[in-house]
Amino acid sequence: xxxxxxxxxxxxxxxxxxxxxxxxxxxxxxxxxxxxxxxxxxxxxxxxxxxxxxxxxxxxxxxxxxxxxxxxxxxxxxxxxxxxxxxxxxxxxxxxxxxxxxxxxxxxxxxxxxxxxxxxxxxxxxxxxxxxxxxxxxxxxxxxxxxxxxxxxxxxxxxxxxxxxxxxxxxxxxxxxxxxxxxxxxxxxxxxxxxxxxxxxxxxxxxxxxxxxxxxxxxxxxxxxxxxxxxxxxxxxxxxxxxxxxxxxxxxxxxxxxxxxxxxxxxxxxxxxxxxxxxxxxxxxxxxxxxxxxxxxxxxxxxxxxxxxxxxxxxxxxxxxxxxxxxxxxxxxxxxxxxxxxxxxxxxxxxxxxxxxxxxxxxxxxxxxxxxxxxxxxxxxxxxxxxxxxxxxxxxxxxxxxxxxxxxxxxxxxxxxxxxxxxxxxxxxxxxxxxxxxxxxxxxxxxxxxxxxxxxxxxxxxxxxxxxxxxxxxxxxxxxxxxxxxxxxxxxxxxxxxxxxxxxxxxxxxxxxxxxxxxxxxxxxxxxxxxxxxxxxxxxxxxxxxxxxxxxxxxxxxxxxxxxxxxxxxxxxx
Amino acid sequence: xxxxxxxxxxxxxxxxxxxxxxxxxxxxxxxxxxxxxxxxxxxxxxxxxxxxxxxxxxxxxxxxxxxxxxxxxxxxxxxxxxxxxxxxxxxxxxxxxxxxxxxxxxxxxxxxxxxxxxxxxxxxxxxxxxxxxxxxxxxxxxxxxxxxxxxxxxxxxxxxxxxxxxxxxxxxxxxx
Numbered sequence: 001x002x003x004x005x006x007x008x009x010x011x012x013x014x015x016x017x018x019x020x021x022x023x024x025x026x027x028x029x030x031x032x033x034x035x036x037x038x039x040x041x042x043x044x045x046x047x048x049x050x051x052x053x054x055x056x057x058x059x060x061x062x063x064x065x066x067x068x069x070x071x072x073x074x075x076x077x078x079x080x081x082x083x084x085x086x087x088x089x090x091x092x093x094x095x096x097x098x099x100x101x102x103x104x105x106x107x108x109x110x111x112x113x114x115x116x117x118x119x120x121x122x123x124x125x126x127x128x129x130x131x132x133x134x135x136x137x138x139x140x141x142x143x144x145x146x147x148x149x150x151x152x153x154x155x156x157x158x159x160x161x162x163x164x165x166x167x168x169x170x171x172x173x174x175x176x177x178x179x180x181x182x183x184x185x186x187x188x189x190x191x192x193x194x195x196x197x198x199x200x201x202x203x204x205x206x207x208x209x210x211x212x213x214x215x216x217x218x219x220x221x222x223x224x225x226x227x228x229x230x231x232x233x234x235x236x237x238x239x240x241x242x243x244x245x246x247x248x249x250x251x252x253x254x255x256x257x258x259x260x261x262x263x264x265x266x267x268x269x270x271x272x273x274x275x276x277x278x279x280x281x282x283x284x285x286x287x288x289x290x291x292x293x294x295x296x297x298x299x300x301x302x303x304x305x306x307x308x309x310x311x312x313x314x315x316x317x318x319x320x321x322x323x324x325x326x327x328x329x330x331x332x333x334x335x336x337x338x339x340x341x342x343x344x345x346x347x348x349x350x351x352x353x354x355x356x357x358x359x360x361x362x363x364x365x366x367x368x369x370x371x372x373x374x375x376x377x378x379x380x381x382x383x384x385x386x387x388x389x390x391x392x393x394x395x396x397x398x399x400x401x402x403x404x405x406x407x408x409x410x411x412x413x414x415x416x417x418x419x420x421x422x423x424x425x426x427x428x429x430x431x432x433x434x435x436x437x438x439x440x441x442x443x444x445x446x447x448x449x450x451x452x453x454x455x456x457x458x459x460x461x462x463x464x465x466x467x468x469x470x471x472x473x474x475x476x477x478x479x480x481x482x483x484x485x486x487x488x489x490x491x492x493x494x495x496x497x498x499x500x501x502x503x504x505x506x507x508x509x510x511x512x513x514x515x516x517x518x519x520x521x522x523x524x525x526x527x528x529x530x531x532x533x534x535x536x537x538x539x540x541x542x543x544x545x546x547x548x549x550x551x552x553x554x555x556x557x558x559x560x561x562x563x564x565x566x567x568x569x570x571x572x573x574x
Numbered sequence: 575x576x577x578x579x580x581x582x583x584x585x586x587x588x589x590x591x592x593x594x595x596x597x598x599x600x601x602x603x604x605x606x607x608x609x610x611x612x613x614x615x616x617x618x619x620x621x622x623x624x625x626x627x628x629x630x631x632x633x634x635x636x637x638x639x640x641x642x643x644x645x646x647x648x649x650x651x652x653x654x655x656x657x658x659x660x661x662x663x664x665x666x667x668x669x670x671x672x673x674x675x676x677x678x679x680x681x682x683x684x685x686x687x688x689x690x691x692x693x694x695x696x697x698x699x700x701x702x703x704x705x706x707x708x709x710x711x712x713x714x715x716x717x718x719x720x721x722x723x724x725x726x727x728x729x730x731x732x733x734x735x736x737x738x739x740x741x742x743x744x745x746x747x748x749x750x
Contacts, residue, residue: 060730061717061750066653067645068713073655193737236735363744366735405716405726405747412628412693412708420716421634421725423747 009303014040014267016306016565017289019274019319022122024538024554025310026252026260027165031562032306033265037569040302041257042272042291044311045118048125050230050253054243056093069093078102085113086503089126093242097126105458107447112461113502114314120270121253122312123505124551126241129217129249129369130397131171132548133162133182137381142544145391148342148438149514151543152524155182161556168259169250169555170226172234172370173215180393181212181375181548187220189213190370194362195400195426199487200372206486209377214397216370217250217552229258238367249369271295275456276323277307277332277534285574286332286534292454305574306533306565310558313343313539314444317510318459320521320536321446331446333511333528338521340445342438342512343463344545346504348431349497350473352480354489356400356426363402363423371399374430374483376547378475390471391437394547396480398430428489432476435547437468438509442501463501473499506550508542526561533574535561608643612650612659616680617666621646623682624669627689628711634725637715645714646707658706665703669693722749 015037018028025041032039047053059069066072069092076084081101083090090098099116106114117123136155143150159182166185175183190213192200200211218234219226231247231254240249247254260266271294278288278301288303309316317340323332331339376393378385403424409416442463450458473496481494514520517529526541528534537558539550546553568574610618625637625646637643650659669692673681677688684692696704715721722728726749 058730060719061722061728062719064717067649067710068717070653072653191735191737196737236732237730361741363739363741364735364737365739365744366729366732367748367750368735368737402747405712405749410697412697413690414630414632417629417632417725420712421746423741 012288012301013303014038015304015569016040016308017042017302017304018308018310019289020044020122020309020311020315020538021120021252021257021268022117022310022312022538023124023127023252023551024312024558025122025308026124026256027555027558028308028310028535028537028562029252029260029266030256031559032308032566033260033263035562035566036265037306037566038265039260039267040304041260041266041268042274042289042302043120043122043268043270044273044294045120045122045270046294047268047270048119048121048243048253050247050251050258051243051245054245055096056242057239057245059093059242064092066092071095082113083115085500086115086505089115089241093239094126097241097243103453105450105452107450107458107460109460109462110464111500112463113500113505114461114507115502115505116312120268121251121257124251125243125253127251127551128549129240130373130549131166131169131173131215131217131552132373133184134158134546134548134553135180135182137180138544138546138548141392142438147391147544148440149512149516149519149543152513152515152520157524158553158556158560161560162552164559165552165555167223168225169217169255170219170222170231171215171552172218172220174213176210176212176375178210178375180377180380184215186215187222190216190218190220190368192372193364193400194359195356195428196372198359199400199428199483202487203483207483209483210375212373212375214370214373218369219248226255229255231255234369236366236368238369240369272300273454273456274311274319276319278303279323279325279327279332279531281325281327284327284531286531292456297454306569307535308558308562308565309534309536309540310538313507313510313542314459316536316538316540317444318446320511321444322457328530333521333530333534335517335530336519336521338440338512338514338519340510341440341443342509343442343444343461343501343507344436344438344509344542345463345501346433346506346545346547346549347436347465347469347473347499347501348433348504349499350434350476350480350495351396351398351429351431352477352484352492352494353427353429354484354487354492356428356487356489359426371397372430373397387475390468390475392435392468392472392547394432394434394472394476396430396432396476398428400426400428402426428484428487430480430483432473432480433504433547433549434469434472434476435545436465436501438512438544439466444510461501465499465501506539506545508539508545508550511536511540512543513541514543525564526557527564532568535565537561608647610647612647613663613666616670617663618643618647619680619682620666620670623684623689624666624693624707625711625714627686627693628708629715629721630686635720637711640715640718640720642711642714642718645718646710649710649714661703662707662710665701665707668703669696716749
């Protein structure tokens, strides 16, 4: 028996375990395997093979089961109570790429939109692909303003890792020399259309605000390394959310997991729900993780010297909250009581749209999967940009396009039909993405009274935006209208369409980095202060949110932490 | 080009209206070539004529050739809420009743001009059932293969993106 157990234990032992295969987990897998570590990736969802499992990627409009691929309301209400709240993610095309809410319950003390994808690759398949660096201003903000705790790192610590990530994933964009939006390693930018070019010229001239092409993780000039991984140039289909058969946008499935696989050091185990970390008080180390098989319910343990939690901010925090022991009675590494607190997202749903007079004889060709970006122009450290009514800032994403056949048009018959076969008026839309401050009482807690189908405790959410965000939203609507007016657009509609936390799908902050173990969960290298062989490198680590899309930062933090882990392991420190 | 076509069409309509008695223009009740699931055979014949009136065949196929009546029947059977489906079906019955009281014939048997006039009135009055029906016809048509690829332009794999192109080079609105 002893021999059998020893052998079983050996079979389940790796150099490293990575929990989650999304944008962070994929990076951990790539970096650890490339540096020679035998690595096990545990993914709670099913296998999703690159290209062959993108079952709707080639579906034509006339091949859908339902009108425009929209699911019947009764089905949405029965199975996708939360997932339908985005309004765009839950369709016939993407139904298999998001979770069923009836099978994955949680409790909303206050409304929280938790949009989840459980499969290999996670939300790296369905992400928005916008890729921006946090700026020096972002890393210094908490310390300067006395908010929450200081980041334990600065922009310079992360800059080389941003370089490394951008070079590998491929980001199309342009260097602009802006302090609030650092330059990077870019492939050629996508093109603005006529109206966007005119808008840029007019706003930069009249209001002095910069209008730039969105930076997006799409290949516009693939490198040899990317081609060797089987990735190709963006085909401008704009069907990215269904999975890209050209591997043209970055996902774990198209890139990091492929690279990891090629090292021969990778083992991916889908359908594996990690329920807790195993802690050995004698060694003061985590020795592995416990797993429930999603299909059989069987429990297994896996062991490693290094553990990376990359399950996404809320799920990594859930695992830690659920990992209790005599040493950690309130959750793993939670001596600070910060675990599950400081939940952040980006608040959105406020902006403007307008009709653009003229340009009737101009159009475009191809469906650009990207828009324009208006970098933050508030509270940049100079008097001109300072606001008295709120801290931090916001950026806008948007763009111009012509109305399609689905625009309202009076009448019936041949004349209306002919009119709809021509493009409609040009429209311009911008929507803001605002920074949310870290508030200790914006938190998730473990709900043991309400369990899921595996008998596991669920999460309860108590998260809301506060006065700072509300004041910012007023300015976001007003500045959007101001730009539409300055550009000479008509029928301007600006305002606040409402927002519930989570809808930005940028959950962050639940196990923040910091300098002091008394007030933060992770140190400057994403190690759990109180247990150094556990790294948390997804959105949970974020000490503040910035207003830019966060995935690029998760990837850079993960690559940096992986390099640290390999060196620390060599030195025998883990 | 378009204007000349429309002029020729309306001149032709005027000419036949002067020469022929109205009864000679009325259409024979068409036979359905498909089996409806959500609507009755009678409603299906009305639906067929309504769809073709909203989006008639012109230099591109109309709603009938694009299979829009079948699309709507399937939508009512599998997608619409029961209340919405009932409202559309009641609307089809009302169209037929109004046709009979105004012209003494089923909607499907009216002349195209009579059909057009009746539906245009619902459209002006913004009747609830008609707005829903018109939207279903429009969605069904422009997402059909003939609608997307002949009436509009469709390119599943554009390859390049060009931001500023003269409209005349593209010709029609993009389907997607």
